[in-house]
Amino acid sequence: MSSGLKKSAEKVQTALNKFGFELNVVELPKSTRTAQEAANAIGCTVSQIAKSLVFKGKTTQKPLLIIASGTNRVNEKAVKNYVGEELEKADAKFVSEHTGFAIGGVPPVGHKNPIVTFIDEDLLQYEEIWAADGTPNAVFKLTPKVLVEITKGRVINIK
Numbered sequence: 001m002s003s004g005l006k007k008s009a010e011k012v013q014t015a016l017n018k019f020g021f022e023l024n025v026v027e028l029p030k031s032t033r034t035a036q037e038a039a040n041a042i043g044c045t046v047s048q049i050a051k052s053l054v055f056k057g058k059t060t061q062k063p064l065l066i067i068a069s070g071t072n073r074v075n076e077k078a079v080k081n082y083v084g085e086e087l088e089k090a091d092a093k094f095v096s097e098h099t100g101f102a103i104g105g106v107p108p109v110g111h112k113n114p115i116v117t118f119i120d121e122d123l124l125q126y127e128e129i130w131a132a133d134g135t136p137n138a139v140f141k142l143t144p145k146v147l148v149e150i151t152k153g154r155v156i157n158i159k
């Protein structure tokens, strides 16, 4: 069956289908590479964009996924307490090696290998949120509750 989606978006849609929720990738004519661009293209607020940000544990060098509300900045010091080690920024190569996706399209699920995930508690106040779907112009809509379920993420204060 061909859905007409780009390969990376298709990969995420396949992963989404396995969860048993109605989650559908939308490919937009405009860029959704950044949270601001995604919000503009969708017509939602930037805070309703669930950014999937990859970090690296300073000691273990293991990847870590933080799904943050579009307007929030991750306070690495605050998150350290939950992770048990200091965080480092991941570069583009690290992100793509561990997730299988390029920056600007990193989805919250469907990665090459499962990644320990934390979710910004601020996302839980919205009825619907939007996440990237593998490419810089594909997104999907979901509820915060479903995000927590499909990622098995731990909800924390990232600020």
Ligand code: 5CA
Pocket: 032, 033, 034, 035, 038, 049, 050, 051, 052, 053, 090, 091, 092, 103, 104, 105, 106, 130, 131, 132, 133, 135, 136, 139
């Ligand atoms: N598709 C949109 C949201 S639906 C998206 O992926 N937005 S994002 O904010 O989650 O992804 C962009 C993020 O990638 C930035 O916030 C930034 O943390 C990260 N990023 C951008 N450029 C680099 C870079 N050169 N190295 C490491 N991380 C980067």
